[in-house]
Amino acid sequence: MLWRAATCFMRRLQQSRWREKRAKFVLILADPALPVTLVVAVYKFDRMEWAIEKATELGVAAIVPVIARRTEKHIAQAAEKRAERWRRIVREASQQARRSDEPVIHEPVDLAARVRAASTATRIVLAEQERTTTLRYAIEEAIDAAKEEMPTLEIAIGPEGGWAPAEEALFDANGWRAASLGPRILRVETAAIAALAVVASCLE
Numbered sequence: 001m002l003w004r005a006a007t008c009f010m011r012r013l014q015q016s017r018w019r020e021k022r023a024k025f026v027l028i029l030a031d032p033a034l035p036v037t038l039v040v041a042v043y044k045f046d047r048m049e050w051a052i053e054k055a056t057e058l059g060v061a062a063i064v065p066v067i068a069r070r071t072e073k074h075i076a077q078a079a080e081k082r083a084e085r086w087r088r089i090v091r092e093a094s095q096q097a098r099r100s101d102e103p104v105i106h107e108p109v110d111l112a113a114r115v116r117a118a119s120t121a122t123r124i125v126l127a128e129q130e131r132t133t134t135l136r137y138a139i140e141e142a143i144d145a146a147k148e149e150m151p152t153l154e155i156a157i158g159p160e161g162g163w164a165p166a167e168e169a170l171f172d173a174n175g176w177r178a179a180s181l182g183p184r185i186l187r188v189e190t191a192a193i194a195a196l197a198v199v200a201s202c203l204e
Contacts, residue, residue, distance in 0.1 A: 033061040033101055035152045036199050037121065039114055041068035041159035042079045043188050051189035052086055055103070056093035058196040062104040063090075066111040066156075069164040079108040111167060115174050121152040125171045126191060128162050130180040135195060138179040139202045153199060157191050 038055055042048065042065045052063060065086070067076045086105045094102045122142040124135065135155075142151040156176065163171070171178070181194050 033099070033103065034059040034196070034199055034203060035150055036060055036196065037062040037064060037154045038192060038195070039064045039066055039154060039156040040188065040192065041066055041111070041157065042071050042075055042108060043159050045075065045078075045082060047187070047189050049086065049089055051192045052089050052105075053093045054189070054193050055196060056090050056099070057097045058193065059099075059200065060103050060196060062106065064106040064114055065108040066114050067108060068111045068159045069167060070159045070161045083107055112170060115156075115167075115170050115176065119154060121154040123154045123156075123174075123176045124179050125156040125163070125168075125176045126158065126181060126195065127168060127171075127178040128180075128185065129168070130178040133177070133179045135179040135181055135198050136202060138177050139199060143202065150203065155195050155199075157188055157195065160188065 036059075038060055040048070040051070040063060048065075055063060063086075065079060065083075067079065071079075083105060090103050090105055122138075122145075124138050126135065139151075139153065142153065145151070156171070158167075168178075181191060181198075186194065
């Protein structure tokens with residue numbers, strides 16, 4: 001009888017410990033995506049992949065790769081074949097960050113097509129020449145305009161060397177708001193991370 005009682009006690013103890021361990025492994029998912037789409041001029045693939053990974057971790061909702069005038073020709077030609085690889089990076093980064101969703105990676109398109117596309121989002125282009133309007137100010141204006149709703153944002157980030165003058169005119173003609181991240185010249189991936197950090201600080 002004593003042996004049976006001891007065996008029963010040990011089983012209950014093991015079950016209790018198993019339940020305790022199981023309770024500790026509850027998966028905590030991160031908040032849903034920020035309501036922001038990054039329009040990124042395609043550039044060196046290794047650095048762009050790093051930017052996509054970090055943008056995913058920071059909560060971007062979608063990324064639209066675009067071919068700009070200063071995108072290197074061989075990179076532009078190979079961009080379409082990279083879309084699936086970018087999606088795999090996004091999937092892995094989403095799992096790592098425990099996101100409850102995955103960012104959408106659009107097929108690469110010509111910049112002009114994206115700039116002219118219809119959209120209900122507040123559209124902002126980061127421009128080196130802009131000196132008066134900061135990204136934070138532009139986002140705060142969008143928040144005020146949306147009132148009790150969460151504003152949807154679309155932010156364009158240029159290639160190495162910046163936007164060509166004709167591209168800046170194209171953005172302006174199609175209602176995009178020029179904004180700045182400050183006086184420093186940033187790499188594309190740094191600008192993407194900084195822009196998402198500003199968005200998160202304003203919206204979260």
